[in-house]
Amino acid sequence: MRFINQSPLQRLRTSLLSRYVLIIVTALVFIPVLIPASFMASWAVNRMLMLGGQETYQLPYGSAYELEQMWHKHAKALAAASPAEIDARLSALKEEYPDAALFWVDGAGITQLQLPVQATLPKQWSAEDTIAFMKAGINADPYTVVALIGGDEQAKQGFMVFKLPRSYLTPQGRPSDSRFYGLFMALIFGIFILLSYLFFRDIRKRLLRLEAAMTSVGENGLPSPTDEGRPDEIGRLEQAFNHMVNQLEEGRRRERKEEELRKNLIANLSHDLRTPLTVLAGHLYSMGNEPLSAQGRQSLALMEAKLDDLDHLIDHLLSYNLLASGKYALSMERQDVHRIVRESAAAWYPIWEKAGMTVDIDLPDEPLRWAVDTQGFRRVLDNLFQNVVRHAGTGKYVGIHTARWKGRPALIITDRGPGLDAASGFKGAGLGLAIIELLLREMGLRLDAESSAKGTRFAIFPAS
Incomplete structure (x- = not known):
């Protein structure tokens, strides 16, 4: 029991809860360190990519500042230009910026050339439309530049608009810093999840x-010990389980030893009692040949009856001992149970007649075939018939018939005696009935009993 004597501090240190709390605390402590480290690692990776392939990651149309300067420059250059010249300049710029959307509005607020045509634009612009359009273009996507034709000091020629999706203002082909930051954070949480998974997988x-150790049964009918792991809660549980198995094995050994002593005691006692009983029986027989008074004859008959009872009890003890140890040899054979019952009843009929009992035997002509041992089944019937005579003789009745019992064909033996003790059942009725149960169990049969003050019914039927 190497875990039992651990101190509270040792148990806390080896506890599963302590180990998992350590994992969580480590994660919480490292989060303030890992988040800045993730930023720095992300910046370094992006920097390396930019230095390693700068030409590949340049903006296709330049930066937003460069586009704004370009658009205002062209707008200022169109001062005093005719509508045709403005259209020509916008067409040229469309070829230079094919992904952009261009249009211009003249001084009267009428929409002119659209490259491409945009159905959402008003044909006639009011001051409110112009203000709303310019407000909607602030920090919006697409990126929008509005310039007055002829320069900021000129407003008579109208204005022209340049619109470009903001995706063209992001370096093309290069992952953003946020993607690498997310990758590093995902890696950190992945490590935490992996550690948690390994922790719980081990548990x-x-x-x-x-x-598996608890459910598997060894040759001795007991669970097998398991290997003891680390000195945590599960390790202590494994140790307690192994201790329980050892205690069960020790108890089983003591039980077998005591059972063997009991069987030897019964066997030796039964054999040792045979000799004095035989001598007593001989002397009682000799006394029976002597002239005796009527009271002497009565006492002699009583002694012979009790001696006979004692002889039967010894037989029961020997039979029970053999059955309990599994040494009672049975020869199982499928045969007609009705025939065995009729033969046994015929042998007992004179005894029942002498006791003044009414015998009611109602067995059908059809055979009832069970796999039984002939001598063993006769022994069962003899014990039941003897039980009727000894314990239910006052009822002056014995009935034997067949019926359905719990859905199976059964042999029913009935008496009208005072009944068995309801608290103990038929097992408490005597050693003979205990032998009956053991014999029937060996033959795959069962014995049930229903008892009341009006009598008892014994039912013998197949166990399955």
């Missing part, structure tokens, strides 16, 4: 191993 593996 599950050990619990399954303990479950």
Whole structure:
């Protein structure tokens, strides 16, 4: 019991709860360190990618500042230009910026050339439309630049608009810093989840191993010991389980030893009693040949009856001992039970007649075939018939018939005696009935009893 004498501090240190709390605390402590480290690692990776392939990651149309300067420059250059010249300049710019959307509005607020055509634009612009359009373009996608034709000091020629999706303002082909930051954070949480998974997988593996040890049964009918792991809660549970198995094995050994002593005692006692009983029987027989008074004859008959009862009890003890030890040899054979019952009843009929009992035997002509040992089944019937004579003789009745019992064909033996003790059942009625139960169990049969003050019914039927 190497875990039993652990101090509270040792138990806390080896506890599963302590180990998992350590994992969580480590994760919480490292989060403030790992988040800045993730930023720095993400920046470094992006920097390396930019240095390693700068030409590949340049903006296709330049930066937003460069586009804004370009658009205002072209707008200022169109001062005093005719509508045709403005259209020509916008067409040229469309070829230079094919992914952009261009249009212009003249001084009267009428929409002119659209490259491409945009159905959402008003044909006639009011001051409110212009203000709303410019407000909606602030920090919006697409990126929008509005410039007055002829320059900021000129407003008579109208204005022209340049619109470009903001995706063209992001370096193309290069992952953003946020993606690498997310990758590093995912890696950190992945490590935490992996550690948690390994922790609980180890617990599950050990619990399954303990479950297998609990459910598997060895040759002795007891669970097998399991390997003891780390000195944590599961390790202490494994140790307690092994201690329980050892105690069960020790108890089983003591039980077998006591059972063997009991069987030897019964066997020796039964054999030792045979000799004085035989001598007593001989002397009682000799006394029976002597002239005796009527009271002497009565006492002699009583002694002979009790001696006979004692002889039967010894037989029962020997039979029970053999049955309990599994040494009672049975020769199982499928045969007609009705025939065996009729033969046994015929042998007992004179005894029942002498006791003044009414015999009611109602067995059908159809055979009732069970796999039984002939001598063993006769022994069962003899014990039941003897029980009727000794314990239910006052009822002056014995009935033998067949019927359905719990859905199976059964042999029913009935008496009208005072009944068995309801608290103990038929097992408490005597050693003879205990022998009956053991014999029937060996033959795959069962014995049930229904008892009341009006009598008892014994039912013999197949166990399955």
